[in-house]
Amino acid sequence: MRLVLAAIVTASAVLLVGAALEPRSEAATGPGTIRVTTRETLYQRVDIGRRGRTSGDVEVVSALIYNRGITPRAIGHLELVCHFTVGPSRSCLGTILLPRGKIVVGGPIYVRSFYQMAVLGGTGLYDNARGTITGTRIRVNPRGELVIVRLIG
Numbered sequence: 001m002r003l004v005l006a007a008i009v010t011a012s013a014v015l016l017v018g019a020a021l022e023p024r025s026e027a028a029t030g031p032g033t034i035r036v037t038t039r040e041t042l043y044q045r046v047d048i049g050r051r052g053r054t055s056g057d058v059e060v061v062s063a064l065i066y067n068r069g070i071t072p073r074a075i076g077h078l079e080l081v082c083h084f085t086v087g088p089s090r091s092c093l094g095t096i097l098l099p100r101g102k103i104v105v106g107g108p109i110y111v112r113s114f115y116q117m118a119v120l121g122g123t124g125l126y127d128n129a130r131g132t133i134t135g136t137r138i139r140v141n142p143r144g145e146l147v148i149v150r151l152i153g
Contacts, residue, residue: 032151034098038063038078038135040143057084063145065096075099078147082109092117096133096149100125103149105133113137119149128153 042062049056059082064074080094089110094117096103101124107117115135122129131151138146 031153034147034149034151035067036075036147036149037066037068037138038145038147039066039074039139041077043143053084053088055084055086058082059084059090059092061094063143065098065147096147098126102126103129103133119151126151 040061040063042060044060045053046058046060048054048058059080061078061080061082063078063080065076065078066072067075076096076098078094078096080092082090082092084090085108089108091107092109093106094104096105101122103122103126104120105117106120109115109117112135114137117133119129119131119133121127129151130153131149134148134150135145138144
């Protein structure tokens with residue numbers, strides 16, 4: 001009986017030490033919503049293959065990110081690269097760079113006036129982030145969007 005008890009105590013100690021040594025994230029990602037606006041600073045389309053918008057063409061977008069409720073200055077920026085697939089459909093991958101970390105987003109976009117993509121992850125405060133991002137055009141020149149990031153974890 002003492003041998004079994006000693007084995008249980010030893011196994012428990014090993015589990016506790018292992019749990020203490022396990023790397024942990026200091027990120028506070030969890031349920032929450034980020035609501036910001038953007039102002040496009042760069043738009044380029046690289047025409048590959050046949051002239052005009054065809055499969056394989058690349059779209060590169062950069063925009064400043066604002067939260068006017070906090071400050072009139074930009075609080076970060078957005079970088080987005082899209083590859084055209086069929087017609088106006090694109091497959092996109094982007095990064096939202098904010099003061100306390102980055103959020104990586106990706107997915108299909110049919111039109112840039114209104115789109116929704118997945119939050120694929122992040123760094124810093126947004127480590128292990130997941131959720132959705134929705135963009136809605138609110139201004140034409142310069143192009144601006146209302147961006148809502150809904151984090152669920």
